[in-house]
Amino acid sequence: MRDAVIGIPRYLSYYSFAPLYETFFRELGFQVRLSPPSNTDILDAGVRETVNDACIPIKIFHGHVAAIKDRVDFLFVPRLAGAKMHYTVCPKFLGLPDMVRGSISDLPDIIAPRLPMGRDGLQGLRSLYRTGVRLTGRRVQAMRALHNARRALGRRINQIQQGGLEALGFDQPRDADLTVALIGYPYMLYDTLASGGILGQLRALGVRVVTPEMVSTREMRRHARAYPENLFWYYSNRSLWAGMHYMTSGLADGIIHVTAFGCGPDAMVNKLLELESARYGAPFMAITVDEHTGDVGLRTRVEAFVDMLRWQAARKEGLT
């Protein structure tokens, strides 16, 4: 059992909880193997293996599973679920282990603990503990592994909230004259394949970028209380609250919402962000990404948006 290899697909909730997952299994004495960063092979495999109607992030996830399934003993596909009545996640997260089992053949054993999501993130992790006990038969070690894994995640979240994009490994331009708030789910923003490389494009244009991960838990809670509607999906709420934060705080010159084509929850998020940014006079643009690899459309929009912000800034300066 020891020395067994646990495979973790480097996508979806991995972008939110990587230190938790990795630390937990390492501390239990397993080897952890990640799928490679998203690439076109993964995308192609995902498109091939997944039911046609699924959104592109779900297809990419299936591609990650296909990329490591033959090189691991266990595959970790957590089932994210709502902790309480009024908070949940997109049903595709809820049924993810079942979708993977149904679509891809010759899979290793899938470890699929139910991870309950509340307003502020992961809530109880008893199921993860039980998974550890089941895999190793050692209660104390599982408890300790979970404890250390939680601490690793907490440290990481703090680092990102304070250190910004650099803490996530993305360079920022030195003398940026503009700050754009890039709103979207972690697996859309930080995955170069899914995002179409938008972070790199903004950097090349000399723009500093802030994201929902840079908003403190306190600020998130403040907007959660203040906002009249609860969107009820964990990731969607975060996008909305972060958007509200950047619109009302003046910490960003403009808002770009990155959304996957056909994302159900985002139909709501996008409309609300659009209406709110009109109310607060914040320049807003939505970018819809899909399977197409040609990035010229994305580039045109991002460039035009940045031009527009600079043009407006120059005009304001001219007036004062």
Added chain:
Amino acid sequence: MMPLYLGVDVGSVSTNVVAIDGKGEVVDARYLRTQGRPIEAIQQGMREIRTATSDGEIGGVGATGSGRTLAAAIVGADIVKNEITAHAVAALYEEPQVRTVLEIGGQDSKLIILQDGVVVDFAMNTVCAAGTGSFLDHQSTRLGVAIEQFGDFALQSTSPVRIAGRCAVFAESDMIHKQQMGYGLPDIVAGLCEALVRNYLNNVGKGKDLQGPVLFQGGVAANAGIHRAFERALELPVTVPEHHGVMGALGAARLVRDEALRGSFSGSAFRGFQIAGHTYRTRSFECDACSNACEIADISHDGEVVARWGGRCDRWQYRERERTAVSD
């Protein structure tokens, strides 16, 4: 003689080249079909401009359009700008008070909202090309009405029929159905114009407050039927500028002229009109350095790399000094 400034707009359907003088006035404007061969279209455009301007001195080149990177590499551009900014700049020269720019091109459509001479909002069609020039082209062929006469045909209609404009495929089957029910061709063509405008306003213009003055640009602005349908739907006068088909190129030319007069660059990067006679070799290959398997495109002339792109990393990134190194 004062130097001229060139604007090159390489779009999916048309490639346009415009020459303006130091005062910003149009000296010559060329509208060519790209027909999937952008390099040849650029070369043809340069040939025609060269003749029309009797080989005048060029003070700067601006490139725009979806093929702007290619255009910039071939022609040698001082400024490379996206179409939104280029169209907005051209519209502001035309009408300094402009509030709304409607632009319908071959494969995309745009809406630009301005206030006090500054872009405050814009939108482009998303994943679908229904209701753009290509669709009209296709329908004109199918109905046997030349695209140039399409608009006048629509103007003859007294009661346009209703056609579903949400999707090109649905619109087509709807039109066939209406034809088979015996409706007159002008009414069907006018119905198509209204459907296209409705689709544009619901899709690109959704939730936006469109105010006058309104300019209508792009190749489709030549269509009087669409023009009238816009005026009806918006209940506002809509102006079609004289150079409506080449506004992107015009904007790029005016941007580069402004920069040149401001002294932002010295000595244009223009490679000269002789590029019209060059033979370019284009090839593409799949990079095998990692699993991204990027498709790299490489354009060269006389064994000298002019442009290379398509990679996610900078392994194949083409740099200007690489070119000088080769030509030294």
